[in-house]
Amino acid sequence: MAKKTTPMMEQYQKVKDQYPDAFLFYRLGDFYELFNDDAIKGAQLLELTLTTRNHSAKNPIPMCGVPHRAVNSYIDVLIDKGYKVAICEQMEDPKKAKGMVKRAVTRLITPGTQMDLNGDQAKNNNYLAGIIRQNGHYYLAYTDLSTGELKTTDFASEDEVINELINLQSREVVLDDSVEDDFKQQLTKRNILQSHQPEIVNEAEVSYLTQDLTDEGQQAVVSLLVSYLLTTQKRSLAHLQKAISYRPSSFMKIDHYSKTNLELMTNMRSGKRQGTLAWLLDETKTAMGSRLLKRWLDRPLIDPKQISARQDKVQGLLEHYFERNNIQQELIKVYDLERLAGRVAYGSVNGRDLIQLKTSLLQVPKIKYTLETLDAPAFADLEKQLDPLSDVASLIENSIVEDPPISVTDGGVIKDGYDQQLDEYRDAMNNGKQWIVDLQKHEREVTGINNLKIGYNHVFGYYIEVTKVNLNKIPRDRYERKQTLVNAERFSTPELKEKEALILGAQEKSTALEYDVFVKIREKVKKQIKRLQSLAQALSELDVLQSFAVVSEDYHFVRPQMNTGHVLKIKDGRHPVVEKFMGHQEYVPNDVMMDESTDILLITGPNMSGKSTYMRQLALTAVMAKMGCFVPAERAELPIFDQ
Structure with a gap:
């Protein structure tokens, strides 16, 4: 680094010193910049072009940058590789700042605090x-x-x-x-x-x-x-x-070596999910249901009452095909309520997230009604938890447009009629733009220039554009010259400047007010997070239970009987995952019989004869039973295994 540093680099270094183990993404206008060692390493990891700052200095500063709108994809790459990223934002408008723009780290993103997870x-x-x-x-x-x-x-x-x-x-x-x-x-x-x-x-x-x-x-x-x-x-x-x-x-104790060998969640050969028990059992319709299934698979129950309660629900869904199908159709329309609630609390929720929330809530009364038609005592607890949050759904319905933009700061999120002041600003903008349209029509008639147009850009504002071949048609002293192009000239008038100020003023106020209105809506939703999380928990559980019912029906699983002794009787048991690959007709079922007098079964046979498959079959059957799922057998009675 050069001996004499600029005020900006001094500011950067002070922030960097607070986060020495993280990549510091330092906001400069529309880019996040990395400097020094962060830039050298970041350019390599993110495949960015490495440049330098202060080219003429004896020791120029290495730097690279990414556009602020695409920053999340670059952050994800670093997080996936196990690094931390500190986000340093501009804390004031550069146009209004006196001297150096104030900056501060607004968030440290780490592998354990990553919020936006997709796919x-x-x-x-x-x-x-x-x-x-x-x-x-x-x-x-x-x-x-x-x-x-x-x-x-x-x-x-x-x-x-x-x-x-x-x-x-x-x-x-x-x-x-x-x-x-x-x-x-x-x-x-x-x-x-x-x-x-x-x-x-x-x-x-x-x-x-x-x-x-x-x-x-x-x-x-x-x-x-x-x-x-x-x-x-x-x-x-x-x-x-x-x-x-x-x-x-x-819970049933299973060490990570056993989980690996049983391939509960990861295939030992491919490292993927296909070919695992989780792959077989997961017919869930929501992301939060899929996560809960993995948690149940990770921690099978050992309390007979809890196991029986889950089995009763699976039995109820298994016996009511049409009602189960209705529940599935509604669950498909339910988004990830758990993570939507997290984004609301975090302040990172946008208009599209709120529409997803509303869409999800609108399915709850239908699901609740379907459960009521089952008339099954086993579902009484779930029914109580299915709070449709109609107040939140109505708030979003009345305030957020159906197809909002991703950004919440650029306008276009709030419905007309929700906020009176916002409507007045929008009316001023619309009237002003109509005035522009009328002016263009009038000027074409006065000058006889049919291709005269009134346009706008961020640098020059509104302008009247006339092609050079038509310049001689403009009445003398009618316009003030504003800009010269290769094939045209741009002009303005005092009236156009005045109307421009009104339109842009209304637009700026409208955008600022709309963001304030959105934040207030977000805060109202935030107050209902506990209710939302309780609903998410109930829907997740229902999703996993219907998944168990689906696989139990598709693969002819039976409800196992649980005992508190040491009796294990499985008639025509099958390995559920192997059977799915081979097909029901090809897999040869087998029995397992153990009681108080039989502690050990000695299994003999040549290589590749199926000894390990037989043992894993019993282990998987035990895990499935303790999850509350039905099992692959004609009949099954199992003790409560603690490990």
């Missing part, structure tokens, strides 16, 4: 974890910032907490000084990004989110995690749900 990513949770060590125990908390889920637990050993992190597929872990270097090395080996939060933020949000926790260690780790989010995100976290404490022993 297949939308069907997966993105968990950020926090870990501390107290009194020989590891305390863990995790959250999905995009959905608001927040949970915590503790473990006695390092292996257990590592196993949980792998199961959660956490890409980033927040630590404090209590965690030893050996543990950090374990995280490094697994390519898990480590972030440090030096202190707890003393804010009401931390107290609110930890109020239901009784364990001090769990309170501490949740406080650490939330403090990191408040520090890095610098905005409301109103969508975060109160932390829930859970015990891993409340």
